[in-house]
Amino acid sequence: MKNTLKLSNYLFGWFFHKYERYILWISLAISTVLIFVGNLDNKDKYHHIAIEFRTYDLVVDYSGAGFVFLLGLATIFISIFIQINGFYTNGKGMYSIFTLPMRRSEVFMAFLLSAATAVMLYFAVWLVAMIILYFPITSMYEKAASEAVLYISEEVTIRDLDTTITNGFFLAFQRSVFLSTCFPAFSIQAFAVLSGMLLSTVAVVFAGLYNDYISLRVVLFLAVLGGFVVAFYGAWLTFQNNYNYISQGVVLQGLSGTAAALIIGGALLFTAVHKLKRRKDI
C-alpha cells in the first residue's frame, strides 16, 4: 500500500505539472470569460435573450461552460493515456517501473489512483468555481433586472420589479442541465457520474498500460466513451424529455447504466491486473 501511494504520488505530481494544471486553469478561465463577458456585454450575439431576468442556471447553460467542462475532461483522459503510453514510447520508463520492488497489481493500482485523483480534482475545482461564481453572477443579474423596464404592451409597463430568487442557489444547481448533470446533488445521479467516471478511468489506465493489441485498445477506448455516456446520460435525457415533451424513466435507466458501468469497470480491473501479471516482456 505504501509503495502504491508513493508511486501514485509521483505519477500524479508529474501529470499535474505537465498536463492537469494547464487544462484546469485554461478551461476555468475560458468558462469564466464566457459566463461574465459573453452573456452580459454582447447583446447582439444573444439578441433573442434578454439579459435582465436571467438566473444563474440559464447563464451557465447558455454560456457554453458545460461544453468547455466536457472538453477539459476529455482532454484529461487523453492526457492520462498519453502519459501512461509515454512510459513505453519515451525512454522505456515503463520497464523501470515494473522493476520496482512491488507487485504488478500494485503498479496498476498506483496508475489508477493517480488517474482517479486527477479526475476527482478536476471535478472538485470546477464545482468550487461554479459555487463561487454563483454569487457575483446572481447579484449582477439581480441588479440589472431591478433597473429593467418590462414592456408588456403599449399601455402597460412594469418597473421596480423585485427580481430576487428565493432559494436561488438550490434552484440554479437543480435546473441547470450542466450543473445538475456534472455536479449532482442527489444520490441517484451521483452514482451514475461516479460509476461512469470509474469505468472510464479504469478503461483508460488499462488502455495506456496494455500496448500489445491495438484491437483491445480500441475496445477500451469504447469503454471510456461508455463511461462518459453513463455519467452524463442525465443531460441527454433532459434534452430528450424537454424537447419531445416526454418523460423517460430517469431512475431505472440511470440505475441500470450505473450497474452496468460498475460491473464492466470491475471486470476490466480484474482483467487488467490478470493480464499484467502474465506479461513476460516486462
Add this chain to the structure above:
Amino acid sequence: MKNKIVWIMAVSILIFAGFMGTMSRLKDNGIFYLKDIEGQREYLELFPVEGVTGDGSHGFIFQLDEGQLSTKHYPFGTEQINTILFAEREGIRGLKKYNYDYYNQDFLKRPLVSVDSAPSKDATLQHTDVIHEEVLRNENFRNEEFSGGETVIADKVDIYLDMWGRSGNGHARVRTGMTLQEEEYYYTRGDYEETDSYFFQSYFSYNDMQVEASSIKLGDTYYCIAIPNRECQGETSLFRIKEEGLQVHQEEYSEKGLYEQREYGDADILCTFPVDEDNRVLGMFAVGESSLGIFRVEGERVFFEIYDTEGKLIVRELVSQEHGSKISEVEADVVAWDGKDVSIYFRMYQVFEQEGTEIWEGTIFGLYQVDEKGLKRLNYDGQDSGKLLMVCRNNLILDVSMVHDEELNVPYYYGYQVHLSVMNGDTGKVLYKGKIQTDYAEDLYKLFSPHNIAVNAPYLEESMPNYYVGDIIVQRQRQISNILPINGKVENIWFR
C-alpha cells in the same frame, strides 16, 4: 502535504459531501405552505388530498392531510414524479414505482370494447365485384394495384358490441339493437395484385360514425353499453358479461367475408334504453363498487340514473328540464372516497363548429353526492375554468382552482395561484378559503427573459404567443400539476 493523493482525495470528497449535504438541506427552503384566507381550516380535514408540483428538473409530492401540508422532494421532472405518485397510490413500492406505466396500467384495468356493424337481416343488399369507389379515393390506396374486389351495399345496418377480456383471448359479440338507415352502407374488399393479401373497409369504419362503446369492470364482471350518435335508431342495452362468459371461439371469420353477423359469448341484457332522435344515452360510469351511473337525454330533458349490478333502477334524477337536444359531450370526474361515498362532478357541453374550429360551450355543470342517504345534487353551478379538483363529501364541497392573485405583480394568466375552498353543499356559503403560498411567481421573470425588453423589441404581449416552442426555459416554471384525493379512487371519464 507529503502524500498529495490522500489529501486531494480527502478534500475532494469533503467538497462533494458538503455540497450534497447543503443541497439536501436547501431542498426544503423554498416557499410552499397553506395560507388561510378565511374560515376554519378544520373543514379541510374531510378532504385529504395529495399532489405533484415542480418543474422539468425537480419537484415534490405534497400531502394535505389533517389540515397540514407535508412534502417529499424528488430530483426528477414533474411527469416522472406523477408516475411515482400514481404507483404509490396503487400500492407499488421500491424500484418498481419508478418504472410504473400509469396510462397502460389504467387502460389494462378496463375491458376492451369496440363497436362495428353488419347489414340487418331485413336490409336490401346490392352486390358488386368491384372495390367501392369511396375507398379508392383514399390516398393510402390510390397508388395500389388491385386484381379484384367485392362490395356489398346495405340500406340498413345493425350495430354490434365487441368485448374482449383482459385475462385471456375470450371474446363476446352482441347485437346492440341499434340500427343505422340514413345512408347506403357499404362493405368492401380489395385484393392486392402483387401479393396474396387483401383489405377490408366499411362505411362504418371508414367514416367517423361517433358511435362509441363504454365499459366498466366491477369485481369479475364486465358491464358494457354502446353509446349512440344522433342518427342511431332502435335501442341500446346495458350488457353484463363475466370472464367465463367470454367465448374462445375456434371458428374464425369466414375467409374474405365482408362482415360478421354472428353473436358470441354469454352476455346478459340488464336493461334497455330507447334510441332515436329524442332519446340518447350520453355515457356510463361506475358509482362506487356496486352501482352504475348513466346520463340520458329524453327530448329536452337530461336525466341521471343509477342502476344496481342487476340492472335495477335505484334512483332517477332530473338533471335539467332543458338543453337536452343540444348536449353532445359530457365529462365526469368520479371520486369514490374510501370506496364508498361518491362524488360526481359533471360538465355537459354543446359542441359546434365555428369557422372551421370545434367549439365546446359549457351548458350544464353540476355536482352529485352519493352516500348511504342516497343521491343528492349539491348547490354548485360553477362553470369556472382552471379547476384542479372538485369533490364533495358529507354535504361539503372542496374546490381546488387556479385563481388570479391580485398581489402578484405579473401580467395575464401568469398571476394565477392555487386556491382551496370548502363550501356548504346546500347554501354554497364559503366555510374555508386558503391558498397554497409559493415562490413560483419568481420563475415568471425567466419566462419573460427570451424577449429582449430593450426599446426596439416587440411588446411582451406580441411576442409571447410565439414563445412556447421547445425552449428549455419553459421547463423551469414550477407549477402544481396534479391534485388527487387521498383514499379516493379517481375515475376521470370523458365520453360522448
